[in-house]
Amino acid sequence: MLFEAGRILTALDQEFSRLAAQLGDHDVDGSSAQAIGNALQLLRNRERGDVMAVRGQFGALGTLLDRIDALAAPAGPELASAVAAIRATMARVGFEGNLRLLESSWRDVVRELEQLMTRVRASGLADDRKMAIGRTFVAWESGDLLTQAASGAPGDSAQGAVEIQTENLTAYLRDRLGDPGLRVTTVCPLAGGFGKQTVLFDVEGTAMSGGFVMRRDIGRRASVPNDCHLTRQEFPVIMAARARQFPAPDALWVDTEHRLLPGGDFIIMRRSPGKLAGNFFGARTAIPPSLVDSLADIAARLHALPPLYELGNLTDSIRADVWNLPLRHCTERYIRNWYELFLREDHTPSPALIALYDWLLENVPDRQGRPVLLHGDIGFHNFLFDGDRLAAVLDWEFAHIGDPAEELGYIKVTVGAALDWERLMARYQAAGGSAVDPATLRYFQVWAYARNATAANLLSTLFNLGEVDDLKLAFLPVGHFPHFLRGAQALIDAA
DSSP states (O other), rough: OOOOHHHHHHHHHHHHHHHTTSOOOOTTTTOOHHHHHHHHHHHHHHHHHHHHHHHHHHHHHHHHHHHHHHGGGGGOHHHHHHHHHHHHHHHHHTOOOOHHHHHHHHHHHHHHHHHHHHHHHOOOOOOOHHHHHHHHHHHHHHHHHHHTTTTOOOOOOTOOOOOOOOOHHHHHHHHHOOOOOOOOEEEEOOOOOOOOOEEEEEEEEEEEEEEEEEEOOSSSOOSSSSTTTTTTHHHHHHHHHHHTTOOOOOOOEEEOOOOOOSSSSSSEEEEESSSEEETTEEEOOOHHHHHHHHHHHHHHHHHHSSOOOGGSSOOOTTTTTTGOOHHHHHHHHHHHHHHHHHSOOOOOOOHHHHHHHHHHHHHHOOOHHHHEEEEHHHGGGEEEEEEEEEEEOOOOOEEEEOOOOHHHHHHHHHGGGOOHHHHHHHHHHHHHHHOOHHHHHHHHHHHHHHHHHHHHHHHHHHHHHOOOGGGGGGGIIIHHHHHHHHHHHHHHHOO
16 A cells, blocks of 8 residues: 655654654754754655645746836846746746656746846846845745745754764774774764764773864865865864964864775864853843853954964965955955855855845945954854853854954844843953944844855755755755845845
């Protein structure tokens, strides 16, 4: 007897829901339990919707094109013909009954929409019309993706990599350190995170003893090929920051060979004390004044570091010549490089993201001051607190040189309403940081959302292409990406 796939998926989802509560990390953002639950939800929705759901997407697209046609009318025939070409593609699809072919046609149409937004950017349309078109794309694209993730009824491994276990990690450490009596006693993969695999482990031995962390690249390709997303690029930044007494992790070595542990390159670090206080979307509880002060102090301390010329030309965003650029040029260079990276790399077409980059590149703040080292992902999802004390700032993969206001805009996004912002800024300035006007702060909040939307798009595309097989990446396009788009557009509208 054959069962309908949707019925099997529904029963499987219910069974998993009962088991997930026993796993302890079912509500942790990015955990294996959450990834499985999200994947089942996506599969169930796809099975239930079938071809009619995709046809519904095409139907909604007709309304979008009507709106774009009206807004783009003053630009003349070029944009009108581009819209007409998209309508022609839609007409050719007709009543295709094969779900895979219909979805392939849908991706082709979205790719044409991305190209349309690129033409809008280059057109002679007035800025208010360009912004209105961008806003229309953000509302449509984020709504379409969130619909795919809508709820109905109620271990990470990279391609070609071995799973980290006590036996093979013991063999690797014995070989590297020349300590035949060394023994790994526990290995615990850490839930959460999208760009790296993190493994906690404990060691007993002469050459090495105590608690340690392995931070490992997720696949053959870098998760996002810029900034410090490769561990071999992240390692020297951590070392340079720690050498200046900044609370970076105690990184011991980076290994790009690791013949006994096939897979991604990795950093080995001593385990820092403390625990995380939140995730990207904010702190888990209201932030007490002492932690607000700690956050302000650490940001000011980081931004006061002198240029780290010893890093040389480490990445495109950490180069010897960038330390001396005017702030505006430094910011524009960094954001334009992200934009060009998005277009150059394998990505999922996104006209909404193109619209956000259009706004960002047209509105770069012109500020006085010098570029500084930025962590690039500061927030309570990357802070270890030991009581009220900040024990370590983790995960330097987004490190780059830039405007210190960029860091503050990112903090504003990550901590949400849980933080007394006036107190933080007063403390930040008292510790040596510079004041930031509201318009500049809002600009970098938009950038925080847009950059994370770009990274989410590129990461999920790597998953779709089979470059990495971390299941939690499958939920990024419908779970996180649309919220990043809407968050950015809301800030633009508020301006």
